[in-house]
Amino acid sequence: MGQPSNIVGEVVPSPAEPPRDCPRCPRLVAYRRENQALYPDWFNGPAPSFGDHEARLLVVGLAPGRKGANRTGRPFTGDYAGTLLYDTLVKYGFATGKFEARPDDSLKLVGSAVTNAVRCAPPGNKPETSEENNCRPFLTARLEMFPNLKAIVTLGDVSRRNLLKALGLKASAGLPGHGTEFQAGPYRVFNSYHCSRLNTNTGRLTTPMFEALFERVKAYLDANP
Template sequence: MREAEAALRGPEPPRDCPICPRLVAYREANRAAHPDWFNGPAPSFGDPDARLLVVGLAPGRTGANRTGRPFTGDFAGWLLYETLLKTGFARGTYEARPDDGLTLTDCMITNAVRCAPPGNKPETSEEANCRPFLTARLASLPRLRVIVTLGDVSRRNVLRALGLKASAGIPGHGSEFQAGPYTVLNSYHCSRLNTNTGRLTPDMFEAVFQRARALIGPAD
């Protein structure tokens, strides 16, 4: 219990966060099978002065769980980072590895759940356990104005992290609403499933970030 309480003090969980037994067991199994992978809570990535926060659901097993950087190493990262580059929230070249030199400008990326879950599906209790980190991350960004949520589960977790009801926001791709001092823009998740089925196109995804850019204004 003391370890869990200590872990909740800041916006990033410790490397061996003990809070969720199922996720800890999955982490240990991945470490045994792939000791060269990151295999831990994926830390947030980006600009500490960000006015835009992008919130995903959880690290992918062979993505951020492998590389240690959100949305890096799996299919979703290509669409996300290319879109951030197009809309001026990133600089450099995305090469699907954490040492590719890519930097985020006026933007940070985090996840509602920081550890990779089996089957890419965290349980409700795990979302609740990890939510204090999301609350702390939101509070740590003094210039934050806009939050892009990738999927309705991410949207609900952001609302709860802000002390609001999960039903307070508008669901669906392209929805926009106010949550406390922030404007929330919701998008379908940039997963292979959504893009392969045509549920989410690159143009649809880019439009969300163009809206974020319009709300925030030009880069400083």
Template sequence: MVATTISAGTSTDPGRDCPLCPRLVDYRTELRAREPDGFNAPVPSFGGPDAQLLIVGLAPGAQGANRTGRPFTGDYAGDLLYDTLLHFGFATGTFLARPDDGLTLTNSRITNAVRCVPPQNKPLPVEITTCRPFLIATMDEMPNLRAIVLLGRVAHDTMLKTLGIRAVTAPFGHGAVHDAGRFKLYDSYHCSRYNTNTGVLTPEMFRAVFARVKKDLARG
């Protein structure tokens, strides 16, 4: 079990009407009224618990996962992520940016540090802390977990707190790899449109992170 203690029986995913973060509940209610055909609920993890690789993002996007109900599905970040997963064999099928496109994950799983969409895509620290038990429960049910890709500094920081690792010993940096017991942590800039449009992250840089993961997992 990871370092932070949670109550026995904590679910890996919040319920559809999770009440834990009042600001996020208010925003969810607003979005349900504005876009009643959207998913508009905490977005569950995607992929099976037997995977060796876990990918951790920040939170669902309003026009992406919050609308479709599948992590990184419906916005540009998903285009780059799923293309990369398909390239390295961590996914099979065809990505059409819809939850019914038939794409499946292979030896990989995707989740978010915060499961509900936050206003301006910026969760508050208290919301990240409140949602952390669901991340812990997700990791706890993955007996084969060996590699964790952290998309962005927030995912990196929350994972260090989850594992009880001091930030000074594992600074964030794109392409950085940190040992964390039976896991390795792989840092990447978030695959957002902003980061790619500004050149902070290129597809080649992003693929290099997953190439390292693939190589390390193959070594056993």
């Protein structure tokens, strides 16, 4: 499967991206091998970060979906969450092209990047605490490799807590809930509910709510060039 032209991560070995055969989490390794046996043409590995090396905005999700990034190899690609996320990034100038839920589409992130707190797909979309801990060094390293990073959007409270811990802060350092905004070290953090189909189908997160948050992000970055 071809990799997007502006992929961040596996183009060269990096401490910010786990290897394809990462052994750190036995439960996730077993799940990966199960999916490899069932679907050998899927990506079936730690989904590398995606985006612009000069990103000023980073979006941090929870983990790859089994039929999403675990299948395609690109964060938020292959399931509904990516449609809302990437269409919103395009709308506010953080991406160009068209998102078509496949890694060889014309989508390109501009001044932004997307990653996950846990890089391997977990059973039931729920990583265990030990798995979050095992994967956190990759998130810390990824943050350190964006020289222009100023704003971070966290999708869900698990993402928010992992980001704070990756920065060496307490998980309680930033308020939970959709629309909260706080400073975490050198970064301005904007927390959103996760853009999953469950949240959008139940009305917990609506498109106007999600877009309003990114409008605030854009205003913040425009005011802090």
